[in-house]
Amino acid sequence: MSKVEKDELSGVDTTGHDWDGIKELDNPMPRWWLWTFYATIIWSIGYWVVYPAWPLVSDYTKGVFGYSSRAELHEELASVEEGRASITTELVNADLADVKNNPQLYQFALSGGRSNYAVNCSQCHGSGAQGAPGFPNLNDDDWLWGGSVDAIYQTIKYGIRSDHDETRTGEMPAFLRDEILEKDQVSDVAEYVLSLSQEGRDPEAVTRGAEVYANECASCHGENARGNPEFGAPNLTDAIWFYGGDKQTIVNTIANGRANVMPAWDDRLDESVIRQISLYVHSLGGGK
Ligand code: HEC
Ligand code: HEC
Numbered sequence: 202m203s204k205v206e207k208d209e210l211s212g213v214d215t216t217g218h219d220w221d222g223i224k225e226l227d228n229p230m231p232r233w234w235l236w237t238f239y240a241t242i243i244w245s246i247g248y249w250v251v252y253p254a255w256p257l258v259s260d261y262t263k264g265v266f267g268y269s270s271r272a273e274l275h276e277e278l279a280s281v282e283e284g285r286a287s288i289t290t291e292l293v294n295a296d297l298a299d300v301k302n303n304p305q306l307y308q309f310a311l312s313g314g315r316s317n318y319a320v321n322c323s324q325c326h327g328s329g330a331q332g333a334p335g336f337p338n339l340n341d342d343d344w345l346w347g348g349s350v351d352a353i354y355q356t357i358k359y360g361i362r363s364d365h366d367e368t369r370t371g372e373m374p375a376f377l378r379d380e381i382l383e384k385d386q387v388s389d390v391a392e393y394v395l396s397l398s399q400e401g402r403d404p405e406a407v408t409r410g411a412e413v414y415a416n417e418c419a420s421c422h423g424e425n426a427r428g429n430p431e432f433g434a435p436n437l438t439d440a441i442w443f444y445g446g447d448k449q450t451i452v453n454t455i456a457n458g459r460a461n462v463m464p465a466w467d468d469r470l471d472e473s474v475i476r477q478i479s480l481y482v483h484s485l486g487g488g489k
Pocket of ligand 1: 335
């Protein structure tokens with residue numbers, strides 16, 4: 202039922218629709234609305250021309266600007282990469298001990314070092330660098346091979362008793378196995394070693410052990426038993442033990458020797474990464 206008629210009140214035609222006596226006026230669209238609508242059509246034509254728009258069978262129309270969000274991403278990545286390359290070069294050329302004075306470079310090294318440590322080192326030294334028997338704790342400020350950042354760098358780059366030509370070596374001899382000392386002497390010198398950090402050891406054994414120590418051990422561990430980073434000989438006077446500080450373990454160390462291997466990273470990680478890790482490890486120990 203549609204019958205167009207004139208509405209009495211407003212004088213506008215109705216659409217002719219009638220719903221239970223309710224009728225609809227046929228007012229024209231507002232001007233502003235129409236013009237906006239036309240404008241969007243014109244805009245969209247411009248958009249087709251300028252930007253990628255139409256899918257084709259195996260491609261799409263590229264538009265005169267040739268824009269693509271992927272190309273933009275590539276460009277952004279390239280510029281980030283370039284920024285990083287320059288900071289990497291800066292780190293590689295820097296004097297390690299000075300990096301601390303350059304906050305931006307230092308921050309970069311620490312965060313890179315932290316993540317590279319987690320990937321490469323945590324399986325042996327622990328995720329918190331706390332170490333384990335035979336694998337040194339890197340958090341304390343007790344170092345076998347020196348705790349300056351340069352010494353740490355050298356350890357990481359060339360390893361210890363590793364297969365690298367420039368590795369550091371130095372072994373704890375097997376005094377019993379190689380028949381340098383008798384069983385009793387090994388036990389005595391172990392007592393002496395323990396007496397350096399513990400009260401209440403057997404005084405007679407300690408006296409005998411001190412003599413053995415002076416003859417056989419002082420050359421590497423030092424007369425005062427404070428260790429020597431040149432041979433990686435641990436300090437025996439602190440109560441920090443690398444292999445373990447109970448008598449049995451110490452007797453075992455002296456009897457059979459020790460020579461754990463820290464791999465060299467020279468061929469596996471690039472220079473910048475080795476430097477980042479060195480600075481990170483140095484920062485853990487409080488740093489000498
Ligand atoms: C396969 C196990 C292993 C891995 C992996 C390893 N280390 Fe070691 N690391 C050792 C052992 C064992 C020693 C002790 C060597 C020794 O007996 O003197 C050591 C010693 C060190 C030392 C010397 C500690 C001191 O007191 O002087 C530093 C520093 C060190 N490692 C850092 C690292 C870093 C950094 C990484 C990763 C890039 C790493 N290590 C990966 C086994 C490992
Ligand atoms: C040629 C040098 C050298 C001589 C001599 C030597 N040591 Fe060592 N000693 C070392 C080195 C190096 C280590 C560390 C081994 C390692 O890193 O695996 C070590 C480790 C030890 C440890 C383990 C410390 C720990 O924290 O677990 C003890 C204990 C020890 N030596 C006692 C002695 C005693 C006692 C003698 C004399 C009977 C002696 N050493 C003679 C080089 C030496």
